[in-house]
Amino acid sequence: MKILCVSDQIDPLIYSNTIKDRFSDIDLVLSAGDLPLDYLEFIVTTLNKPVLFVFGNHNLKELPYYRPSFEDRFRIHSPQEERDALTSGAIHVGSKVHKEGNLIIMGLGGSLRYNNGPNQFTNKQMNYEICKLIPRLLFNRLFHGRFLDILLTHAPPLGIHDKEDPCHRGFKAFLWFMRMFKPRYLIHGHIHLYDLQDVRTTIYHDTQVINAYSHYVIETGANP
Structure with missing residues (x-):
């Protein structure tokens, strides 16, 4: 199975009329955030493959419709x-x-969280987001033999591909998550790669951590 991973940058190799030829063998697209939805819509309609996404900390215009806060429910008036x-x-x-x-x-x-902007979390809040999903993960383990295959995030884990500045520091919560639930891949964005020598993939315990900046293709081999 081939998965096209995208994040953070509108890639001219993808946003072009040659996308079908270049990525004809792609089975699934995963977006790790900070991309406009019309870019994802272009990928969906052109490749005709499933596109799954998370929001990052930019390009958040549509976030209230997908994850409305209490105040958002009053601001959205038009069906x-x-x-x-x-x-x-x-x-x-x-x-x-x-x-x-x-x-x-x-x-x-x-x-x-670095400036109290939308879609920013403390480590404690991210732990809470994870804990809400543990019952579903336990269900998966019981009925499918594994908790999950891929963790799709925007931010990286703490100490893996992240930076020292507050904006680009990773989540400590992702480290214990990988140790406990053993996803095959953690795919993230948020960290821009400007040098071909920059590290894009790292192994942490049983998980391959991949920076999806711009685009990156992974081949999973046999389906789980």
């Missing part, structure tokens, strides 16, 4: 406006566990 925001064709998996074919995918969007 048509809401329908328009939800018709990209991409599937939001933020703070959800989703089964796509034989793959079990869990999404955790947002970044570590």
Whole structure:
């Protein structure tokens, strides 16, 4: 199975009329955040493959329709406006566990809190987001023989591909999650790669951590 991972940058190799030729063998697309929904809509309609996504800490115009706060529920007045925001064709998996074919995918969007902006979380809050999903993970373990296959995030784990500045520091919560639930992959964005020598993949215990910046293709081999 081939998975196209995208995040953070509109890639001219993807946003072009050659996308079908270049990525004709792709089975699934995963977006790790900070991309406009019309870009994801282009990928959905052109490749005609499932696109799953989480929101990052930028490009959040449509976030209130997918993850409304208490205040957002009062600000969204137009049903048509809401329908328009939800018709990209991409599937939001933020703070959800989703089964796509034989793959079990869990999404955790947002970044570590650094200026109290939207979709930013403290480590304690991210622990809470994870704990809400543990019953579904236990169900998966019981009925599918594993908790999950892929954890799709925006931010990286603490100490893996992250940076020292507060904006780009990773979540400590993702470290214990990988040790406990053993996803095959953790796919993240948020950390821009400007040098071909920058590290893009790292093994942590049983998990391959991958930075999806711009685009990256992974081949999972046999389906789980």
